[in-house]
Amino acid sequence: MTGQPTVVALDIDGTLIDHDDAMSPAVLDAVRRAAAQVPVVLATGRAWSTTKPIAERLGLPAGGFVVCSNGARTLRYPDGAVVDERTFDPSTVIASVRRYAPNARMAVEDSDGSYLVTEPFPDGDLGVGARFRVVGDDELAPQPVTRLIIRDPEQSESDFVQLAERLGLHGVSYFVGWTAWLDIAPEGVDKSTGLKVALAQLDLDPSGLLAIGDGRNDIEMLTYAAVGVAMGSAPEEVKLAADEVTKSVQDDGVAAVLNRWF
Template structure:
């Protein structure tokens, strides 16, 4: 059973919370912290709004996550926003920008995938990178010890199914790309080549290595999309809580009235937060919601 911290603040007026997925709601792979599920559901039953705010595409929000129940979502690192099931914000790249980005990745030999609202477009090597991670994670979770070289993951995992679907890329409707490389200089090279027109940040998928990262158009991030969404909802950013752990959460932490970094966040992310909660393994979302009176 998860721990519950003391109540530091009394119940306040209805709030809105934006919650990251990987490293915030999820520990690793697709394991959702029990306390996070209860925190989200209890906060909503108390009259608060809870939105997902993730770098994942909508198609990557699998039932284990979506079935928790949310009032809406921000996906693709700010590329899209939904109120309920209604898509209300789309911030996609011009086709020429997508072509330029793909050309650079292919010339550099980097694996990558593109995110539209409801589709993923992977390069041929992406599926194997994720399969290796999920297989290793399963072994670690089982406590087997050393990871045999022969361990592989099956395509039963929904993410692997999506990444195995290699087909011609779409040049329209793309909001974000993720690049994956073992070369630790990859981020620097992508940033140097694309940052004049794109927002390039270092990897937010830790198991993909320090050479990975993600790319949106300049100005497109979770924080700027949150401000657009709050305007649609008629809410002030002062009422908002943002909770996350990765570099793509920084702008979210900056624009929300209270920016909360997970205990497992990097020091760079924590430096942009108003406060730090406990880690994902120690009920970070629950403790943050409890501290601010949502539950």
């Protein structure tokens, strides 16, 4: 990229905020300065209901866009109007999970940004303040969904890498999270999917896109951007996919990058 970015895409968890839902003043200031000059698009695995409060905390200007559900939903900010939505039928995956991980908890996003869950998730896992309703497996996905979340607090990250292999996932995209967390998305859908929609709405192209993220679900976004930056605490495969690596969220890595341009 030559010159200042024309648009910035930012992951939320592990990038803007830490595991305690805290955002440093340095990061807040850097994002606000950037957003005063170019569009800033939040690109997250979160639902709209838990993404909007972060956009509000950042003071993002009206008329922008957010990419939620790992790219399956692109919404206008601040009214939450859906610009693009991708769904899939998760019934086959749900059956496979019950076979290979019978104790796993599962969740799907409802259309209003709340969740249907097979049993409660650990506090904060679905986002601070997330709303959920406990249902049986047969009630979990009566219609196509934007994402299926699989979680087992008793398992490790490496266990879930192996689980993804055992499930033999076909016709979907999937991302293994930091903990025992597996996100299932419609086939071919990732954060870059939503960013393409947002950039088209903004009449911009990826040649001016700066993207920052820390998770495996950020890899496609980082490679799509003109400059993709991995956080210092990102898994090695994320760092390898990025153009550069910044400091961790605890050390204000986002601010270190944005302060170079804004």
